[in-house]
Amino acid sequence: MTRGSVQREIVRKKFKKGPAVEIPVATITGVKDGPTFVFMAGMHAGEYAGIKAAQKLIQSTTPGMLKGRLIVIPVISTRAFMMRNMQLSPVDQREVHYYVPGSPDSSYTEFQVDVLWSIIKDATFLIDTHAGEFAQALMPWVPVPMVGTRRTQDASVAIAEGYGVEYIELRRARERIPGLAIYLAERGIANVWAEIGKNGLPTPEDIALHYDGAVAALQTAGMLSGAPPRPKHKYIGNRRVAINAAQSGVWYPAIKEGDIVERGQYLGELRNYFGDVLDTYRAPFRGIVLYYWSSSAINHRRRPHGYDWHSGLVSIASLAEDD
Ligand SMILES: [Zn+2]
Structure with a gap:
């Protein structure tokens, strides 16, 4: 050039x-x-x-x-x-x-x-x-x-x-x-x-x-x-968890991106078409919510090439200060 x-x-x-x-x-x-x-x-x-x-x-x-x-x-x-x-x-x-x-x-x-x-x-x-x-x-x-x-x-x-x-x-x-x-x-x-x-x-x-x-x-x-x-800057730590649904349903997140959640904190719940609670989710460790799926539709069966894109709920990372 x-x-x-x-x-x-x-x-x-x-x-x-x-x-x-x-x-x-x-x-x-x-x-x-x-x-x-x-x-x-x-x-x-x-x-x-x-x-x-x-x-x-x-x-x-x-x-x-x-x-x-x-x-x-x-x-x-x-x-x-x-x-x-x-x-x-x-x-x-x-x-x-x-x-x-x-x-x-x-x-x-x-x-x-x-x-x-x-x-x-x-x-x-x-x-x-x-x-x-x-x-x-x-x-x-x-x-x-x-x-x-x-x-x-x-x-x-x-x-x-x-x-x-x-x-x-x-x-x-x-x-x-x-x-x-x-x-x-x-x-x-x-x-x-x-x-x-x-x-x-x-x-x-x-x-x-x-x-x-x-x-x-x-x-x-x-x-x-x-x-x-x-x-x-602050630093994201080494631990990571992807909270995924084990069944399909309608997702009710209770957190926002960037939230710092404590171990055991309620993250949200999955309901069936009629609104009955199927599952609830909690944080396995203290960390920051990098992202969550804001879409209500959670499809557990749709896994092209194994990707969990359609069943993902929340992604949490530890903070470097806690590692
Ligand atoms: Zn991208």
Whole structure:
């Protein structure tokens, strides 16, 4: 890419066993040399705050202000986006975040991840934006995959430290880190996945948290001028529990995202169609509600590829101060 240029394209690749993958990409190449930084959004198609932050980044970044190259992908899963599909691929019901490049013939989602990798593979830094889906009320926080070399981990943490969110999570349990984030970190790409926004609502505040976090990260990388902000953060701990329903029903949550719940605290109940209580749920330990399903409809039987997306009720993490 020539210095001092802006390029926009829709990368289009035909999958032989299904529909084409189409990914919009804006590449802004600075007038001065520097690293390559990827900002991407819309992997999960109803997570809109990051998508609008990506658009703002494309509109507001010029080659004249930039050292290095900024690649912005406003919507990774365009097919899901235009179908208003939640979380899982509308083509094969897979969860994009947990697949890695290298098996493009296996499924549509793996083909899509392969196409994505061809766009982002030269990055030194990467921000992947997420949020709560339509059915999911989520508190803003920035998880960091603590895998790869110490140097990569430090660079990933430095990206997270510029975000204006209350909580950062240094996630070390490998089995709980999305596969793509591990894949990137182990190839020396410092990365975070920022969870900001909820219920498919792109509020100005959440868009700003994503956008300002990206600008701070570009400053941290030395690609934009100015000192990045370093707000004080609290830390999410290592314990995690996903409270899931063991049967289908109508969900009555009694907590909110960001609530700190005590051990044994009542979280809500599941009722049948007539309103009789089927089950009640309590917190197994003191922790913070990262998100809960705000959708009343809980379908225990719908588990595509084993995902508990439709039977999830509450996700609770410990606080680092309690670990
Ligand atoms: Zn997501």
